[in-house]
Amino acid sequence: MSIKIAVLGGDGIGPEVTAEAVKVLQGVRSDLEFSTALCGGCAYEATGDPLPKETLDLCRASDAVLLGAVGGPKWDKLEAALRPEIGGLLRLRRELNLFANVRPAKVLRPLLQASPLKNNGGTIDLIVIRELTGGIYFGEPRERRDNGNTAIDTCVYTRAEIERIAEVGFQVARQRSKHLVSVDKNNVLETSRLWREVVTEFAARNPDVSVSHMLVDNCAMQLIRDPLQFDVILTENMFGDILSDEASMLTGSLGLLPSASLSEMKGSTVFGLYEPIHGSAPDIAGQSRANPIAAILSGAMLLLYSLGDKKGSARIEAAVESALEDGLRTADIFENGCKLVSTIEMGDAILAKL
Ligand code: NAD
Numbered sequence: 001m002s003i004k005i006a007v008l009g010g011d012g013i014g015p016e017v018t019a020e021a022v023k024v025l026q027g028v029r030s031d032l033e034f035s036t037a038l039c040g041g042c043a044y045e046a047t048g049d050p051l052p053k054e055t056l057d058l059c060r061a062s063d064a065v066l067l068g069a070v071g072g073p074k075w076d077k078l079e080a081a082l083r084p085e086i087g088g089l090l091r092l093r094r095e096l097n098l099f100a101n102v103r104p105a106k107v108l109r110p111l112l113q114a115s116p117l118k119n120n121g122g123t124i125d126l127i128v129i130r131e132l133t134g135g136i137y138f139g140e141p142r143e144r145r146d147n148g149n150t151a152i153d154t155c156v157y158t159r160a161e162i163e164r165i166a167e168v169g170f171q172v173a174r175q176r177s178k179h180l181v182s183v184d185k186n187n188v189l190e191t192s193r194l195w196r197e198v199v200t201e202f203a204a205r206n207p208d209v210s211v212s213h214m215l216v217d218n219c220a221m222q223l224i225r226d227p228l229q230f231d232v233i234l235t236e237n238m239f240g241d242i243l244s245d246e247a248s249m250l251t252g253s254l255g256l257l258p259s260a261s262l263s264e265m266k267g268s269t270v271f272g273l274y275e276p277i278h279g280s281a282p283d284i285a286g287q288s289r290a291n292p293i294a295a296i297l298s299g300a301m302l303l304l305y306s307l308g309d310k311k312g313s314a315r316i317e318a319a320v321e322s323a324l325e326d327g328l329r330t331a332d333i334f335e336n337g338c339k340l341v342s343t344i345e346m347g348d349a350i351l352a353k354l
Contacts, residue, residue: 002033003307006062008055008092010040011084012280013290013343014068020292020347021066021299024319027354028303028312035062039092040070040084040280050075050088056095059273064306065096066299067275072282080142094133098261098273099161100168101130101240102301105247105257110324111333124250126230127172130240131165132261134158135191137237157191157236162198168262169234170202173209176231180211183219183235183243195236216243223247244277253332254278255291258298260305269308274298284331288342291330293320296350319353 007022009015022034037055044050050070059065070084081087092098107123139154166182173180182199184192196213203211214222216239222229223243227250235243248257255278262272276294284290300316303309328349329338341349 002031003029003064004062005032005034005302006055006059006065007034007036008039008059008065008067009036009042010068010070010088010280011042011072012069012282012285013278014040014070014280016068016285016288016290016343017276017292017295018066018068020343020350021295023347024296024316024351024354025066025299025302027351028315029309034066039067040088041072041075043088044075044078044082044084048082050082050084051091051095056092059092059096064271064302065273066295066302067273068295069276069278069280071280072285090137093261093273094138096271096273097133097263099131099133100165100262101128101132101244102168102172102260102262102305103128103130103240103244103247103257103277104259105244105251107251108256108321108324110321111251111256113335124227124247126227126233126247127176128233128235128240128244128247129165129169129172130244131157131161131236132240133237134161135237155189155191157194159194159198162195163202166199166202166234169232170206170209173232178209180209180232180234181219181230182211182213183216183233183239184213185216185239186213187215191236199234219243220246223250248277253291254294255330255332256293256297258294258296258301260298260301262305270305272302272306274302274306288344289331290343291332292343292347293330293350296320296347315354316350319350322353323349 009018037058039055070088075084104127106125134157136153136155139156142153184195186192186196257277259277260272262270300313304313327338328341
């Protein structure tokens with residue numbers, strides 16, 4: 001029986017990098033059935049809706065979703081509900097109940113020389129667990145008042161939302177160093193006070209994982225000062241968005257990092273949406289300059305979390321490292337002495353390594 005994967009390329013470089021991820025996944029398994037659908041600005045252009053019903057139906061009928069990226073300057077002035085990021089991707093995450101975003105930030109061995117930490121005696125290998133469907137990105141009201149001169153966003157968290165993301169964080173920490181840093185802004189925000197209260201109670205019931213708390217401004221600083229101190233960072237939506245992008249720059253490029261957005265666990269596997277952490281990069285779209293590695297590693301995460309295929313996932317990771325060891329580089333990670341390759345050439349090289 002085939003496994004159904006919905007592929008939403010999206011906008012800008014999204015379709016370019018997703019095509020390479022699909023190619024590599026097909027190289028690992030022959031039982032995957034890919035179906036494409038529109039999401040984001042391209043969907044708005046075609047149907048007037050950044051998340052058409054057919055797309056949502058396809059995702060719901062699939063075992064996992066592979067997404068490129070959405071958005072671009074062309075759609076920035078649309079009202080919120082029609083914008084690719086809000087009416088498309090944020091709505092999709094909410095409709096699919098994808099409340100946990102898992103974002104590894106890991107320095108790939110062949111790129112150690114390019115990392116700012118090369119002389120520090122260690123390599124960054126951390127995971128940010130970001131709550132994805134609550135907080136200020138979803139709170140109501142979100143509006144303008146006073147003839148457009150006052151803007152309002154609302155940050156809301158419930159105990160249940162914090163508990164279920166804490167559970168994911170603790171599960172991930174158990175597979176790693178059994179230590180988790182919970183990040184909040186508890187000296188200022190009421191939502192952060194509840195966050196810390198709930199995580200502290202959860203930690204008391206789960207003493208096998210040790211937990212420390214850190215304020216988000218300190219965490220942003222510590223990630224630069226001493227990133228090796230972190231293993232698992234658990235945090236709310238907006239803080240996680242910013243901290244994981246910061247962590248990604250320590251590893252070299254936005255173009256290298258995958259992510260998984262997960263729903264409730266079903267046994268040992270879980271429904272999820274897998275996407276690179278970068279955006280649609282309109283500045284390089286259509287030029288075959290985008291780095292497809294983040295999308296390809298998102299495919300590896302899909303195998304691991306949604307299909308429970310550890311071996312297939314590890315094969316993709318090894319193929320990526322091997323292509324990099326051969327000195328192949330897309331423009332964003334290019335170093336002297338390496339060979340500059342296009343998006344497609346990088347995908348082909350990784351496929352060949354399988
Ligand atoms: P971005 O991630 O698209 O680009 C930031 C910089 O990184 C650019 O210089 C870009 O060329 C480079 N870059 C990104 N991915 C790359 C890759 N794979 N290979 C090589 N270089 C890469 O962020 P941005 O410019 O702030 O946003 C552009 C658009 O993407 C906006 O409309 C934004 O809303 C949207 N966006 C979407 C998502 C998503 O779909 N999940 C995430 C972030 C931004």
